[in-house]
Amino acid sequence: MMDEIDSRLLATLQREADITAQDLGDRLGLSASQAARRKARLEADGFITGYSARLAPPRLGLTVQAFVQVQMAAHSPETAQGFLRLIGTLPEIVACWTLTGEADYLLRVWCADLPALNALIHHRLLPHPAVARVQSQIVMDQPKADAGLPV
Template structure:
């Protein structure tokens, strides 16, 4: 990884644009930034090389994939040990329904963001995959009713 140089307002605008639409061509990015396509491409390549841009992803429509239930699941551990944490993280890595996992301060130790086809699938995940794990003491879920603000990029 190259040493990171200070970002300017053009870099910030570039980052905002690629977060909004990662498939921009160098030509399109140059037009947005008022740069030539080659200058825009070099800036994007530099930000990738510096590790500021870590990758690109497509956003998929959950409903078109048959995923109707989004939920946040709080997990409280039975005991706090490195082995328990490692075992639980390994389990989470095997669950495709879990699309995000965070460790937390407070009562819950982990927060999982999950997508399931329906409520029975969420029930199956909680009661047959999470709760039986020996490291798990308690699980609490909140089902998402609506998402007024879609996932967005980082503030730049």
């Protein structure tokens, strides 16, 4: 069971994954060792699945973010596995979801520029035999940054 302190701990870690046990304890009204034990328990119980750094796409030369909807031509397990193998090899695709509705997959993509997005779509995705249709939406702005889960 999670209590209110666990919820505050998780919310803090979502904002600052690199916080020290001492600072975490100070924010939660706990000693550093108590905070570290709670954090370790939440990790062991599967509430925390990992840690990562948020990188600045423009600093890495990535100026175009897009969402790409993919409609499959066939829905057999083999074609789906082949498509998933393909997207697993494409570092520009940073997230993938399966969907209900017209599109079968939604891809979140980061590319250096529009020609790179065009090449990804026309030379990598559309030629795959399982793909029937691709539709992209280019992100103009992101008024709300990726946020943590509501805890």
